[in-house]
Amino acid sequence: MKRNADPIDELFIKHQFQWDIENLEANHELRFKEKLNQKKFNWRFIVSIGIAASIAIFLFTTMGDPTYKKPSELQYASKETIQTDSIFTVLIERELEKIEEKKSPENKKIIADALKQMKQLDADYEKIIQELEVNGESKQIIYAMISNLQTRISFLQKVLEHLENNENKNVFPDEKTI
Template identity: 30%
Template sequence: MGDQLERFIVENREAFNDASPSDKAWEGIDQKLSKKHTIWPTIWKVAAMLFMVSTIYLMIDRSQSESEEGPMLSDEFTQAEDYYVSLIAQRKRAIQEQLTPEQQEQFLVDIDQLDSMYLELKKTYQTNASNDRVMDAMISNLQLRLDILNKQLDILQNIKNQNNENDISIEI
């Protein structure tokens, strides 16, 4: 039976190709297609508009927050800064425990000057849109403060050791 159907189609192929659906059938198909297509383009247009509006809002919000606060410091720099600041605070406490207030003032003059320079560098960093040279100078400042404090602690330790040796030799 399959062979007969196939042979019939091959012999009457021209008759099948000439037939076309009526205009009423095309109108029904066109109405069904136009109903489906009118909903999706509208949804996509609304979605695109919402995306554009939210993107513009976020860009404006970010630029305003950066202009108010300045550029954000990197996490790596913030961690390094926290590390140095904690070490500097620890060294300052160690010096303050060993000295009188007048002596502390003399020992910490350079550190106070470097503190104010660091604050100026931080302001410069915020106004110069995150210049790497300024960030390097900030790290150098922190390292210099730590070095000075370490040297001062060494000096105090040497003085303390000399005083202990003198006390021991006097006792003998």
């Protein structure tokens, strides 16, 4: 019985004289050995220069910039807690900016008292943060943190309301109030 030829073998037999065959030059082996013996490019040197440049740029941008703010105080908190803190912090800063805009000789005492009260609330918040770092996250600490943040925002809103009421009273000084 005759064996069936493999189609690949048939293909090689059919095209055996059509292959590109080129002989190498006589000194090919010498040139190859010379290239192997040549000094290789030192990638470690280039990489170390790149790392040093990256460190220098990082140090320049963080330490050279006087407006650089240190990272959030919540180093040991979850992402959700850090996100909540940052949202409330932005709201508090906006309210403080609004109060600063209302600064006038008539409102000077009210604003000074409000800022004094805010310092006390900030000190309480720092204690909560220290408790968070020592004991980790618990429902009580998170509730205390959120409560403090909400208290600060509502306090600032009440101060703003009071300042606006004072401004409205001063708009019509000739009117008599009962």
